[in-house]
Amino acid sequence: MPESSTQPNEHTSLKRDTIGWFTIFLMVITTNGPLTSMGGGVPASITFGNGIGLPGSYLIVCAAYLLFAVGFCAMSPYVKNGGAFYAYITKGLGTIPGVGGACIAVLSYVTMLLACYAMLGHFMSVALSSFGISIPWWGCAGAAAIAAHLLCVRGIEFTGRLLLLLMLSEVGSILLADLLELLRAARDHHPLSLLPFAPQSIFTQGFGPSLIFVVASFMGFETAAIYSQEAREAQRSVPRAMYFSIVFIGALYAASIWLMLNHFGMADAVAVASNDPGGMWLSMFSVLAGHTAAQIGSLLVMTSLFAAVLSFTNVVARYWHALATRGLVWHALSRTHLRHQSPHIASAVTMCISVSLILLCAKAGLNPMLQVLPWASVPSAVGVLACQTLAAVAVVAFFRRNRTDVSPWRSLVAPAVSAAVLLFLLWEMITHVELLSGLSAVLSYGMAMSVLLAGVIASFYAADLRRRSPKRYAELSELVHLP
Numbered sequence: 001m002p003e004s005s006t007q008p009n010e011h012t013s014l015k016r017d018t019i020g021w022f023t024i025f026l027m028v029i030t031t032n033g034p035l036t037s038m039g040g041g042v043p044a045s046i047t048f049g050n051g052i053g054l055p056g057s058y059l060i061v062c063a064a065y066l067l068f069a070v071g072f073c074a075m076s077p078y079v080k081n082g083g084a085f086y087a088y089i090t091k092g093l094g095t096i097p098g099v100g101g102a103c104i105a106v107l108s109y110v111t112m113l114l115a116c117y118a119m120l121g122h123f124m125s126v127a128l129s130s131f132g133i134s135i136p137w138w139g140c141a142g143a144a145a146i147a148a149h150l151l152c153v154r155g156i157e158f159t160g161r162l163l164l165l166l167m168l169s170e171v172g173s174i175l176l177a178d179l180l181e182l183l184r185a186a187r188d189h190h191p192l193s194l195l196p197f198a199p200q201s202i203f204t205q206g207f208g209p210s211l212i213f214v215v216a217s218f219m220g221f222e223t224a225a226i227y228s229q230e231a232r233e234a235q236r237s238v239p240r241a242m243y244f245s246i247v248f249i250g251a252l253y254a255a256s257i258w259l260m261l262n263h264f265g266m267a268d269a270v271a272v273a274s275n276d277p278g279g280m281w282l283s284m285f286s287v288l289a290g291h292t293a294a295q296i297g298s299l300l301v302m303t304s305l306f307a308a309v310l311s312f313t314n315v316v317a318r319y320w321h322a323l324a325t326r327g328l329v330w331h332a333l334s335r336t337h338l339r340h341q342s343p344h345i346a347s348a349v350t351m352c353i354s355v356s357l358i359l360l361c362a363k364a365g366l367n368p369m370l371q372v373l374p375w376a377s378v379p380s381a382v383g384v385l386a387c388q389t390l391a392a393v394a395v396v397a398f399f400r401r402n403r404t405d406v407s408p409w410r411s412l413v414a415p416a417v418s419a420a421v422l423l424f425l426l427w428e429m430i431t432h433v434e435l436l437s438g439l440s441a442v443l444s445y446g447m448a449m450s451v452l453l454a455g456v457i458a459s460f461y462a463a464d465l466r467r468r469s470p471k472r473y474a475e476l477s478e479l480v481h482l483p
Helices: 021-032 034-048 051-078 085-093 095-129 137-153 156-187 207-218 221-230 234-264 269-275 280-289 291-325 344-363 368-401 408-431 433-437 441-468 470-475
Strands: none
Touching: 021 156, 021 234, 021 291, 034 051, 034 095, 034 156, 034 207, 034 234, 034 269, 034 280, 034 291, 034 368, 051 085, 051 207, 051 221, 051 234, 051 269, 051 368, 051 408, 085 095, 085 291, 085 368, 095 137, 095 291, 095 344, 095 368, 095 441, 137 291, 137 344, 137 368, 156 234, 156 280, 156 291, 207 234, 207 368, 207 408, 207 433, 221 234, 221 368, 234 269, 234 280, 269 280, 280 291, 291 344, 344 368, 368 408, 368 433, 368 441, 408 433, 408 441, 433 441, 441 470
16 A cells, blocks of 8 residues: 655645535536436336336435435534545544445445446437447447546536536426426316325335435435535535535426326336336427427437536546545545646546446446446445445434534434434345346345445455554544534
């Protein structure tokens, strides 16, 4: 393991006071890609999950994450590191669980990047084929990975401006479709069914598998903390961005999916999603707004996917940077660009990992939508939810050890309840993963538990580091300041 000390003339600091809460909010929203989910993830979740009960799943997870955010934000003033889960779990539960959580988080984001690249490569390949250009999905995905790295190097300010444009376009399209569906229902005197929010629709056998896609849709709200070192007034901007993100994601998806289900009809929506998962939303948009609008929508699906991979690339690169500054990974990953002050080496490593995984999937002959997408989503969603559960427990443990003026609601009740709910959701997700993967029970559970096993191995490494180098081990937990 390289030494964590900074060498003379090395640049390892990220650019300070660069972004406000709204830019962080944009980074979070584009991480989960609303139009990406509506165009691909949502139909898959309807097919493999709880069918028409999906909007109810979004409301349940949204409520759980709002409770989680209460404790997470209450602890944020005491954490001075961009490592997010790593920093919070370390200060609450100790260095060994913190290192395990960091490993789980990084692997989860990397596998989610792979899922996004699979979708993006598929849609790009299909779009190019309509012009007579034949490029396999993995070629398109690899090119996108290189482009995402180059933009990440340009810095967070430039990325934020680009993501603003992309997000306004994709969210505007979704809201336009919602409005047109509401007008159609009013014009045809067709009452909108509330069946998707009924308990008997939500809590079916497919509730657990639906959570994999629902959690993936929310994935990224906790990454608001990763940008704390680059944020203006981080103690205010990070919590504000997190709360806004959770409410926005929950309301947008629940309402939009509900309207889409009403458009196709409760009796036919599941069949439509099963037969054409990649074209369900676009088909509705074409009927409501016309063929030309649908063509623009298909283009926006691709820009949405690229915005998601760009945002995830920024997240993973900053995670590598935060871990490298503590000596947990190769120290060179902590270096930043001389001009842009961006984690350019960490971004390059992220790109190389993504391209390698894309090529491995291509070599294995995997279908990007039917195999790579769901299989990569499983360890990603399981890992992130596990980290969120650990972080909620860490908040409770931290405030029980340290006397502060934070209210019992924020320091104990909300995080404890959210930990219990998230643990239940994690159990539901893992025990029903076989319904989603389509593989044998052994392979399905192995896929779900693989990322958790990696976290256990990383924890053993931290325990070994405590024995071999107590000084460096102690440095890993220097991430907090008390008033």
